[in-house]
Amino acid sequence: MRWTDGVQPFSKNPLVGNVRGTAVRAAAAPFDCNLGEWVRAVQADGGRCSWVVAFQGSAEPLAAALRADPLSPGPPPSGEQLMMAAPPITAVLQIDESRAVDQIAANLRQIRDGQHTGGLLMGLSGGLDSAVLSTLVVRALGKDALHICYLRERDNETDSERKARLMAEWLGVNLEVDDIAEAIRQRGLYSPLIMRLIGLSRFINRHVIHGAHRLVSGETPFMTTLLQDRFEGKPIKRFFYNQTVRKVEGAFNGRQLYRREVLEQKARQRNALMIGAGNRSEVLTGWFVKDGVDDFPHSPLAGLYKTQVCQLARYLDLPQEIIDQAPSPDMMRGVTDEVALGLDYDRIDLVLDAIERDGPDSELIDAGLTQPQIDMVREMHRRSEWKRNPDHPPPPADGSIRGGLRVN
Numbered sequence: 001m002r003w004t005d006g007v008q009p010f011s012k013n014p015l016v017g018n019v020r021g022t023a024v025r026a027a028a029a030p031f032d033c034n035l036g037e038w039v040r041a042v043q044a045d046g047g048r049c050s051w052v053v054a055f056q057g058s059a060e061p062l063a064a065a066l067r068a069d070p071l072s073p074g075p076p077p078s079g080e081q082l083m084m085a086a087p088p089i090t091a092v093l094q095i096d097e098s099r100a101v102d103q104i105a106a107n108l109r110q111i112r113d114g115q116h117t118g119g120l121l122m123g124l125s126g127g128l129d130s131a132v133l134s135t136l137v138v139r140a141l142g143k144d145a146l147h148i149c150y151l152r153e154r155d156n157e158t159d160s161e162r163k164a165r166l167m168a169e170w171l172g173v174n175l176e177v178d179d180i181a182e183a184i185r186q187r188g189l190y191s192p193l194i195m196r197l198i199g200l201s202r203f204i205n206r207h208v209i210h211g212a213h214r215l216v217s218g219e220t221p222f223m224t225t226l227l228q229d230r231f232e233g234k235p236i237k238r239f240f241y242n243q244t245v246r247k248v249e250g251a252f253n254g255r256q257l258y259r260r261e262v263l264e265q266k267a268r269q270r271n272a273l274m275i276g277a278g279n280r281s282e283v284l285t286g287w288f289v290k291d292g293v294d295d296f297p298h299s300p301l302a303g304l305y306k307t308q309v310c311q312l313a314r315y316l317d318l319p320q321e322i323i324d325q326a327p328s329p330d331m332m333r334g335v336t337d338e339v340a341l342g343l344d345y346d347r348i349d350l351v352l353d354a355i356e357r358d359g360p361d362s363e364l365i366d367a368g369l370t371q372p373q374i375d376m377v378r379e380m381h382r383r384s385e386w387k388r389n390p391d392h393p394p395p396p397a398d399g400s401i402r403g404g405l406r407v408n
Contacts, residue, residue, distance in 0.1 A: 096407050099404075111275075118147070124148040134146060149263060150176070166322070167319070192251065210335070217241070219342075221248070222341060226383035276294055277294070277301055283302055303400070343377065
């Protein structure tokens with residue numbers, strides 16, 4: 001084991017970040033270490049210095065090396081202790097929660113002007129984003145200023161309504177529930193054969209449709225929907241797409257647009273302002289329906305990455321069940337955001353952040369991402385440019401490197 005002493009920052013790689021303290025002792029182990037995959041700072045030696053340990057894969061070999069090292073500055077940790085205290089790879093994206101909440105609260109007070117005597121109205125899906133936004137509204141304006149609606153339909157996850165009711169009860173706000181399945185059926189959005197199959201099985205949704213499309217096209221169905229010239233000059237791929245994913249996309253978009261129509265009608269009836277819960281990750285990847293329920297002009301969370309919205313959820317002490325659930329569009333049972341996008345938000349957000357600050361791929365590879373993952377998110381961002389609305393007002397809280405909220 002070789003020790004090198006120095007002062008912070010430990011690494012110039014912004015994805016590793018700084019280790020705060022008067023001194024840093026870095027362990028350079030004689031086996032494969034990846035600085036970006038995990039960074040460990042274990043306080044030792046009476047707090048006078050810190051261990052900074054970087055490793056990839058199992059922590060136990062590194063822990064064993066520390067235990068055998070006569071130069072260790074104190075009782076070395078076990079592999080389990082190293083793993084338990086490991087910060088997430090998205091630690092570099094962490095924000096000052098209090099400042100973010102204050103900025104969003106100020107914006108909510110501003111947009112609730114005298115013209116909207118009915119307060120603010122939003123859909124409550126049972127998911128994390130709408131739970132965070134509804135909580136912020138109640139904190140900023142009080143319970144009487146918020147109207148929340150849950151729109152039930154055939155393809156919702158079985159526990160979505162229960163989670164929406166859980167959040168409404170936790171907030172102390174009445175939840176209006178409408179069943180829109182029949183209206184969607186009358187619009188023919190459930191009629192295509194592929195849509196009838198979707199209503200039958202999570203396995204078909206998650207594995208057959210997505211798997212078959214990836215086998216034929218080499219990419220996720222969502223990636224294909226971002227193309228405006230889909231499979232030009234490739235008749236076999238185009239035929240398969242037209243018979244499957246195109247019909248699913250049409251039904252998905254149609255249902256989202258109808259949801260917005262219903263919510264806007266309710267807002268007009270109450271003289272309320274409609275707000276949306278879309279986040280920065282969705283905006284920059286195109287993971288929303290243009291002019292749908294996640295594309296409202298007033299979207300207070302649209303400046304925060306998904307991982308930062310999760311950070312706010314913990315800060316606001318939302319019910320643990322809401323925090324722990326897998327993000328989902330709730331429009332196709334069994335299909336989570338990770339399945340649809342092809343990658344989890346931790347890694348998506350790191351790539352999006354690198355895109356926004358013009359960071360090199362080498363940083364992301366040091367953080368444990370693969371080149372295909374990086375290329376996929378970069379392509380997602382490039383293809384989705386046409387969906388972003390430049391006329392939307394800037395969001396109140398900016399989680400980017402330029403926004404002034406970052407703490408690392």
